[in-house]
Every structure is written in structure tokens, then in C-alpha cells.
Amino acid sequence: MKISQILNNNVVIVKRGMNEIIVYAKGIAFRKKVGQVIYENEIEKTYVLDSNDMLEHFSYLLSHSEPNHITLVNQIIKYGEDKLGKKSNDYLNLTLLDHIEFALKRAQKGQFIRSPLTWEVKRFYPKHFQIGIYALDLIKEQIGSEFPVDEAVSIALHFVNMEEGKSNLDEAIHSMETLKDIISIIHYHFQITFDENSLDYMRLMTHLQYFIQRVSSNSPYSVIGDEVLNQQIKTLYSNAYDCVQKIRIYVQKKYNCNLTIDEETYLMLHIHRISDKQTLKGEEK
Template sequence: MKIRQILNNNIALVDRGGNEIIVYSKGISFLKKVGQPITEAEIEKVYVLDSEDRLEHFSYLLQATDEQLIEIVNQLVTFGKTKLNTTLNDYIYLALVDHLSFAIDRSKKEQFISSPLTWNVKKFYSKHFEIGMYGLDLLHKQYAIEFPEDEAVSIALHFINQQFDEAVLTQTNSDLKTLKHILNIIKYHFNIEFDETSLNYSRLITHLQFFIERLHRKENYQEESSVLFEQVKTLYPDAFEAVQKIAIYVLGKYDQELTQDEYTYLMLHVHRVVQRRD
């Protein structure tokens, strides 16, 4: 491989088999010149981007970004791959360098973002949120900046976006909103705050996630256990009223009516989460 362009002491644009790639390693370009070779043994990280425009954009960013931030991004992506046990497209390095550079600039003006997805990401993408918090910790250690949790969500979304194509992500966000709306119906009906650490809350969340998936597939429980339905309805009238409100919401959003069995299971979960200890 021969050097095409030196971006800084640690990064170079090289020619590998007729393709341009970016290579990283501490001191890899130090005292070297364009046209000189670089061996595989000298390289710590290779960035392969899928278009010339992205390669050019990333090259520019790397030249304009301080070396400490590049190292932070490398550590963050490595942590993310391990945490999610997955591979990630190298485009995420470009996206994170771009995003974090701007975030640091904003912080100097005390301009911090507020994300409407903070609640959703913390509850349902906890691993991705943990990656975001790890990134904030790295930034704090290097730059002594106290970012709010919303910034961790913004970092987490880069990793979420990498794992879902646009159509799936759009559907996922829609499902998260549905889940939150149903939880709010229960919360405001009983005028309570959920104990989000409880087993019954976790069971309710799991049931609702599968319930929403069934709504998409237009599937319902069809065991026709009308006796059990009447018993539960009689035993837990408040839960029945809450599920009636959920049924109205579902009818309006999905144009589907709940079966007696869906009513029964929802009533049981609602009653447990608002009345019982684990």
C-alpha cells in the first residue's frame, strides 16, 4: 500500500489494490511522504467507506478533528460492537466524528439538545443507551464537558440506525409511540407512577410489545375463554375500564377490535402492575 495523502501524524489516505482507504495508527504517517509504502503490520484501524463522497468527507473531517476525539470515536465504536455483539458499517465512524465535533462546539456555547426520544431509548434500547453514556464518559474525561443524557440518546441513535434499515426503524419508532400511549392510558386512568424496576412492569411491557406485533399482523388471541373473561371483568372492574380505553385507542389507530381473550390478558397484566407486589 502506498500513501496517497497524509491527513495527520496518525492517519493517511492510501491506495490498496486500486481502492482508496483511510488507515489509522499512532505515528503511522510521522516522517513519511506521499508515495511511500505502509505495511499491514503498521496499521491499527482501516476505514472503508462505500462512496467517494463519503471518503472525501471523512478525510476532510479527520484533518480538521483533533486526534483525541478520533481516539474517542474508535473506543466508542469498539465498545458498541462488543456490547451489541455485532458488526457495524464504517460509515458510523464518519457519522460519530461529525456529530461529536459539532456537539463539542455546541457545548462551548452551552447549547445542549433535548431529545424527544430519551424515554423510549432508555427503556427499550438500554444497550444502545449504555453505549451513549459510555461515549459521554469518554468526552467528560477528555474535555471536562458535562453533557445531559439527551446527548447519550443522540449517540445511541447512530448505533440503532446502523442495525435497522429505514423502513424497520420507522416502524420501530411508531411501535414505541404506541407502547408509550398505552402505558399513559393506564397511568392516567389509575393516577399512578409505575415502578419501572418491578417484575410486573417488565411483564406488562413484554406483553404489550407482543400485543403490538400482533396488531401489525392482524392476529389476536382466539381461545374464546368467555367464562374467564367474565370472571376477570367482575373481579377487576377498574382494570376492565382501563382496557376499554386501550381498546378505543387501538380501534382508532389500527382499525381493529380486541377479542375477549385480548381483554382478559390485558386486564390481568394491568391489575398486577397497579395492585400487586412482585
């Protein structure tokens, strides 16, 4: 592959077939000139991009990045690939490098961004969150910069995006925000703090995940439609019923979807189970 452009001592653009690609290795351009050949065994990392705009943007990024930052990102990517059992694409390397470079500049000024999705990502994407924590540990060890846990969430979402794609990531974030809102409705209605390790809490979370999938696609669960059972549950668990009505209003506004009798019944049962046990625990203290 012949050198088209030397960006710095470690980064060059080469011609491969009809396309230009970016290649990286420490000292790869040392004593080299445009037109000379770069061999595969000299290259540490290759970046293949699908547009000239991307090539220009990431060429600038790589040529202005510290070599140890690029190596660090490669280590994080390798850990993430092993953790998830999936190969990444070149865009992940570059977007993550861009993110970390900017985060390090913010850290120097004491500027740290709080993530509204910390709880949700820890709960729904534990492997991805662990990758984020690994990245923060590596940054601290190799560069000396410390970040709050929120930054692990931002890094984790890069790997979620890698697996699910942009549109699915947007849907996942939207669903996580909805889940957080519904949990908040239950929390404030009953004035309780949940035991997140309890079986009832995990059951509620699982039910809500599928519930949100159904209402977001406007296909709420409706099989039995048992009005007698629904009325019995309303009478027995009136407080849970009141809470579900708040969730009903929220869902109607956000998704323009009305709850069926079956959805209402199951929500009341799950909410009563967890609220009743949490209330009893509170009274015992």
C-alpha cells in the first residue's frame, strides 16, 4: 500500500485499491515519504471509512491524539470485544477515541457530565457497564485522570450502539427513561424505597420491561379480559389501583396507548406485591 498522506509520525493515509484508508502504528511514518510503500506487518491498526468527510474528520482526530490515548482505546475495545463476544467496527474505535479525548479535556477543567441513565444502564446492560468501569480504571492507571461513574455509562453506551445500531439504541434509551418514570410514579405514590435485590423487585422490573415494549408498539396485552378478576383486585388493592391509574395517564400521554383490563390487572398485582412487602419492612424498622 502506497502512502498518500503523512499525518504525523504514527498516522498515515494509504491507498488500498481504489480507496484511501487510515493506518496507525508508533513510528510507522518515520523516515517515510509520500509514495513509498507501507507493508501489512508494519501496521498496528487500520481504519476503513466509507466517506471522505469521515476520512477527513478522523484523520484530524488521529493526527492530534496522543499515541498512548490510541493504545488505551485499543485496549478498551479488546476488553469489550472479549466481554461481549463480538467484533467491533472501526467507527467504534474512532468515536470512542473522540469521546475519551474530549472527556480528558473536560476533566482538566473539572467538568464532569452527569448521566440520567446510570441506574438503567447498570440494570439492563451490566456487561456494557462493566466495560465502562474497566475503561475508567484503565484511564486512571495509565493517564492519572479520575472520573465519576457517570462516565462509565457514556462509554458503555458506545458498546450498546455497536451491538444494536443507532435506531435501536435510541429506542433502548427511550424505554429506559420510561421505566425510570414508572418506577418513580410507584416510588412517590407509596413513598417507599425499593430493595433492588429482592425477587419481587426483579419480577416487577421484568414485567415492566415487557409492558413498555408492548405499549411502545401500541399492542398492549389483551387475552382474557377478565372483568370480574379485575374488579376483585381493584377492591382488594385499591391503593395499587390508584397507582396504576397514574401510570395509565402517563402511558396515554407518552405513547397514546390505553391500558387493557389485562394490563391493568397484572400491574396491580405486581405493584401490590412489592409495595405491600416494602411497607411491612418499613414498619418493622
